[in-house]
Amino acid sequence: MSKKRLWITRRLSDATLDRAAKDYDVVINHEDTPGTADQLIAASAEFDAIIPCHSEHFSADVVAQFSDRVKIVANHSVGVDHCDLTALKARGIAVTNTPDVLSDATAELAMLLMLGAARHAVAGDRIVRTGAWDSWSPAFMVGKQVTGARLGIVGMGRVGRAFAAKARGFDMEIHYYNRSELPVDQAKGATYHQTVESLLGVADFLSLHCPATPETTNLMNLKRFALLPKGAVVVNTARGALVDEAALLDALAAQQISAAGLDCFQVEPGGNPAFAAHDNIFMLPHIGSATRQTRDAMGFRALDNLDAFFAGQTPGDLL
Ligand code: DGY
Numbered sequence: 243m244s245k246k247r248l249w250i251t252r253r254l255s256d257a258t259l260d261r262a263a264k265d266y267d268v269v270i271n272h273e274d275t276p277g278t279a280d281q282l283i284a285a286s287a288e289f290d291a292i293i294p295c296h297s298e299h300f301s302a303d304v305v306a307q308f309s310d311r312v313k314i315v316a317n318h319s320v321g322v323d324h325c326d327l328t329a330l331k332a333r334g335i336a337v338t339n340t341p342d343v344l345s346d347a348t349a350e351l352a353m354l355l356m357l358g359a360a361r362h363a364v365a366g367d368r369i370v371r372t373g374a375w376d377s378w379s380p381a382f383m384v385g386k387q388v389t390g391a392r393l394g395i396v397g398m399g400r401v402g403r404a405f406a407a408k409a410r411g412f413d414m415e416i417h418y419y420n421r422s423e424l425p426v427d428q429a430k431g432a433t434y435h436q437t438v439e440s441l442l443g444v445a446d447f448l449s450l451h452c453p454a455t456p457e458t459t460n461l462m463n464l465k466r467f468a469l470l471p472k473g474a475v476v477v478n479t480a481r482g483a484l485v486d487e488a489a490l491l492d493a494l495a496a497q498q499i500s501a502a503g504l505d506c507f508q509v510e511p512g513g514n515p516a517f518a519a520h521d522n523i524f525m526l527p528h529i530g531s532a533t534r535q536t537r538d539a540m541g542f543r544a545l546d547n548l549d550a551f552f553a554g555q556t557p558g559d560l561l
Pocket of ligand 1: 295296318319320321322344530531
C-alpha cells in the first residue's frame with residue numbers, strides 16, 4: 243500500500259521528523275515559516291494529512307476552500323483556537339491535539355514567570371548585566387513572597403493541575419475556578435470557587451490555564467483586575483486572548499497588580515510593544531512547551547493520532 247502523503251508545516255523535533263519520514267510520504271517546511279492560508283488550501287489538495295502548529299490558521303474561510311483530499315489535521319499543540327472546529331468537522335476532516343505531554347513543561351514555565359515577576363527578575367538581571375549595580379540596601383528590590391501565599395488557578399485541566407502540584411512544593415494555598423468541581427483525588431485539597439469573581443478575591447497570585455474561546459476572550463478585564471487583592475501577581479501561559487492588555491497596563495499603573503509574567507500575547511509573534519517600558523512585566527515568547535523532551539512527546543503524540551486514524555481506529559485525541 244502506498245504511503246499517505248503528509249505535510250508538516252513547521253520544523254518539528256528531529257525524532258518526530260525521522261519517525262514521520264519512515265511511515266509517511268512526508269513534505270516538511272524546512273524554512274519553518276508559518277503556513278499561509280494559500281499554502282494550507284494548496285496542501286489540502288496535495289496531502290492526506292497535515293500536522294500544523296498553533297501558527298497555522300484554519301479559519302472557516304480557509305477550510306471552505308479546501309479540497310476533499312485532506313482527511314485529518316493532527317495538531318502539534320494542545321490549544322486548538324487556531325482551528326475552526328465546526329468548519330473542519332462540517333468538511334468531514336478529523337482534528338486532533340496533543341494534551342498531557344506538555345503539562346509539566348508549561349507548568350514549569352508558569353512557575354518561572356511567577357517567581358520572576360514576583361522577584362524583579364527583569365530589572366535585577368539588567369542592572370547586573372549592564373554594570374549598573376553599584377549599591378545594596380535592605381530596601382533594594384524587595385519583592386513578593388510566593389511561599390505560603392494564596393494561588394488562584396483559572397482552569398484546572400491538565401496544565402492547571404500540573405502547576406498546582408509544583409505550587410504545593412512552595413506551600414501555596416491553592417484555590418481554583420473550573421467549569422466543574424474536581425473529584426477529591428484531583429483537587430488534592432485545593433478550594434473550588436464557583437465563579438472567577440470569587441476566585442479573584444483570594445488570588446495573591448493568579449495563573450491562567452484555560453483555553454481561548456469566545457467565552458474566555460478578555461477574561462481578565464478592568465473589572466476583574468479590580469477584584470484581585472492589591473499588589474497581586476498575574477501569570478499567563480495559556481493564550482494572549484485571555485487578557486485585555488490595556489486593562490493590564492491600567493492595573494499596573496494603579497498598582498492594583500504589582501507584576502505580571504506573560505508567555506502569551508494578543509499579537510504573536512511580536513507581543514505588545516507598550517509592555518517593554520515596564521520592568522515589572524516579565525515576558526517570554528510563547529515557549530511554555532519548548533523543552534526537548536516535550537517537543538519529542540508532542541510530535542510523537544501527533545503521529546500516534548495519525549497512525550490510529552489511517553489504521554481505521556479512533557485517534558486517542560480526536561476532538
Ligand atoms: C500549545 O500546545 O497549545 C502551545 O501553546 C504550543 O503551541
